Amino acid sequence: MASGKLDRQPSFHDLRDLTPFRGVQVYAPVRGFGRRIASRVTGRVRAPKLRTFASKVEKQVHAAIFLGSDPERLVLLARAHPGWSGLCYVAAGLHAYRAHQHAQAAELLSRGLAGASEPPAAAFAATYLGGLRHWIELSEGVEVEVAFSEEAICLALAHSLREIGRPEEALAVMDPLPPSLPAALATCRLYEVLGRPRDVVSRTEGLTNANDVAAALLVIRARALRELGQRPAAQTAVREAMRRRRTSFAVKNAAATERALLMLGVGRRSRSGVAESAPSAAFEELRAATKARRAREAEARELWLREFERLDGGPRL
CATH class of the missing domain: 1.20.5 (Single alpha-helices involved in coiled-coils or other helix-helix interfaces)
Structure with missing residues (x-):
């Protein structure tokens, strides 16, 4: 998305009364620690009871989603019932995503978004999948709990594409989503991977530390400003990231690291726009x-x- 397009619309102000986002988890960059907690919490979801006269395909899809975690079972159902292929591929992709199989998750979620879902499949999703919660990683060390929705699918797909080295495609997936802090954090992380600090700065104008997601986004903004050589603005972003007393320790630690790099002048640019190589x-x-x-x-x-x-x-x- 071009910077000019970002300037004409809010990038993180979510004006909806009800959003699919439920909770945030921020953890230190210790491999697998936060994800193990998220997996245990996600596994506590109780399977909703089927209606009395459910069809055979409803029973099969219900069992594959709630009583198992094997994506292949849902893939076979998608091939056997083309009208349910969109729902089955999406559910299979989310199973693969929870298992951190990002290449498989990216393929299955992409098929699910492009697949067909007949009225019975849509009714099944509305009846039984509304209580599902998924922990989706937005940036390193930051995960958000999202109810089953288009946003959950797109955020999971974008993360999987980023993990397998396809950030440009991940950005295209994020474009249709409505403005929200989680979407802004995921998008700015992609901009950072692609080396587009100006887009990060444009998307985070006016951001304040209202919660841990906003604080993590402010740290990314500070890194982008430091890369552009705008040290005073970067220091302001770091101070805002550390201002709120209840900000997560992991985010405060990242902000403190950024503050130290600013004090040492690491990553500064000269007036010509070329990064200085001398310490x-x-x-x-x-x-x-x-x-x-x-x-x-x-x-x-x-x-x-x-x-x-x-x-x-x-x-x-």
């Missing part, structure tokens, strides 16, 4: 101080060893 004066001072401290420590250790040998009666062979 800043503050960095040189820090390196010189570290070198002097290590020299003092080595000298003190040498003196201690000499004193120890003297008290012990000389060195031993």
Whole structure:
């Protein structure tokens, strides 16, 4: 999406009375920690009871979605019942996404969005899938709980495409979604991957730290501003990210790291727009101080060893 198009519409103000987003989970970048918690929470969803005179295909799809986690079972149902292919492929893709099989999830979710869903399949989704919740990763360390909806499908598909190295396609998937903070965070992360800091800055104008998703988005904004050489604006974004007392520790830690990089002048650009390759004066001072401290420590250790040998009666062979 071009920057001019972003300037003419709100990018993160969600004006709806009811949204599919339920909760946010922010965790430290320890591999699998947050996702294990999310998997346990997602697994507690109770399967809704089928209506009395449900058809055979309804019973099969219900069992495949709620009583199992194998995508292949739903793929076979999609092939056997073309009118249910859209719903079956989407459900199979979400099963693959929860198992972190992103290549398979991207393929199945794409087929599901392009597949057909006859009225019986749409009625089944409206009746039984409204209570489903899915944890979708928006950026590293930030996940949001989303009710079963088009936004949940598109966010999961965009994340899977990003994981397998197809960020341009992920951006195209995000375009139709209505403005919201989770969608803005996922989109700005894609802009960051693609090296488009100006789009990040344009999309986050006027953002304040209202919750953890906004705080994580402010950290990405600060990184984009630092890359563009706009240090005062980047420092303002970092301060806003750390302002709220109840902001997640992981987000505050990322903001503190960004603040340290700003103090050292890492990633600054010259007036011509070319990144400076030479380290800043503050960095040189820090390196010189570290070198002097290590020299003092080595000298003190040498003196201690000499004193120890003297008290012990000389060195031993």
